[in-house]
Amino acid sequence: MKEKVFQESIKIIAKENLGADYFKLSLSSPKISHSAKPGQFVELRVSDANIPLLRRPLGVHRVEGNTFEVLCEIVGKGTELLSKKEPGDFLDVIGPLGNGFDCDLPSAARQLPILVAGGMGVAPLIFLAEKLAERKTKNSKFKIKVLIGAKTKSHILCEKEFKKLGCKVKIATDDGSRGFRGKATDLLKKELSTVSCQLATVYTCGPQAMLKAVAKLSGAHNLPAQVSLEAHMSCGFGACLGCVVDTKDGYKRVCKEGPVFWADDIIWG
């Protein structure tokens, strides 16, 4: 089935600064909000001028009714310009784009989702956790585990939101200012050594090095893992062939066949 993609001028209805260099925008679009799936992204134009020229891809963070949210970190000129937008401003947005997470839990026997987030990687995972939580029924009870890695305690995002959804959250910080001192992958290693994790499915988003480590760990435990990749994109909708990743079937477009891939399909260079 052909998925519908929209290009719209969308109003910012709320903005929230989240400390560190993080901020969140709420955007009003019934079309995008109703068709977006966890792991999909939108392409935002941050300026009408020619610098910066290209759109900026951002994962759909949450959806509520006719609005959706994006979470963003200021990393360069484009995201800095975006951070200066205010409620009432309009943004030219294309979306939803890409192939998101496969939210169908494979079987009753495989109902332990483990979400591993590094830094900004929490952005699409909260939306995923919401969808997974919806699948809980009387007969099928499961606990979603969330492992968050962040630089310091002030870089931890979405902890409350995950807890609200009933997820079990564990935190690791690089400097040890909160939770375990180390990486999210250290938490995963510990988690996977427990018996209850033998039937887990791993979902992850974050820096490339972390994704690679998560893929390796999951592979070693024979667990299926879905990884959301990041890449420089020029268009975001499959036209430029710029954002490819090497897979067992040759190069695939991160923007179109991804951004979410099965970890064992990727050739981790």
Added chain:
Amino acid sequence: MKAKLSINIGKLKLKNPVMAASGTFGYAEEFSGFMDLKKLGAVVSKTITLRPRQGNPPPRTCETPAGMLNSIGLENPGLDAFINCKLPVLVKTGVPVIVSIASESGWPEFVELAGCLDKLKEVAAIEINISCPNIRSTKHKAQSVKLISQDPKATYEVVKAVRRATAKTLITKLSPNVTDITEMAMAAERAGSDAVSLINTVTGMSVDVATRQPKIACVTGGLSGPAIRPIAVRMVWEVYRKIKIPIIGMGGIMDTASALEFFMAGASAISIGTANFINPRAAAEIITGLERFLIKNKIKDIRQLIGSVKSEN
């Protein structure tokens, strides 16, 4: 009042002079959700080679001031898969399909490609891409090989050979990475090309100063976008005064005003490239914009604009 936008390129009749440039429009299907593809004057395919090419390693693109670098490396499924899988999709747009071709092995491959495409009624015209900066010799990864379009003699020979292989409208795509582009345009004209397309991307490089790594894996790539527009307009203007065949102008056209620059400098038609990535409706908006401009300025036919720049020399 109605303004006339139609234009002829060789035997090819276009209802308007706005095309989607090779390599920037996927195989058109990526754009069907954004615009009515029937509005386009023509669509130019991603460049096809005889055999499939997986293209260059990532990262393949990066953003630069008012532009972008790319080194895709002509990723394409090869001629057979193109004809079976991609051409039907392009034909569905309902507009003329111009097929861009390149050779990995010298001019005989161009002739073979053109000969195969010549038999297909779905192919409206052939564009020979002798100016892709991103095919490298395997021995020296970072070193570009000399392009056919950097040598007037080689340009003449390839165009002449392809000309013999096809009766279809033939367009030669030229590189800006030369001392004098008019020599190449004249060589293409002499060899029987029906039109020239210019410009392909400008070779460039960008370095990540934090890591001291080149921003794209192949080190150098092709610069496109508004950053190269003045170069492209200048080259169209230079070539216009030296040849009689039509020029298809391209290089950083983002909107109607930038499209008009090309017509005034001497282009008979234009291609929209990088703009498609940023605004997938750009081509459709420019077609509407050109028509409005003509009506507003009481110009009956877009051909009146071609080469109309008021330059002294």
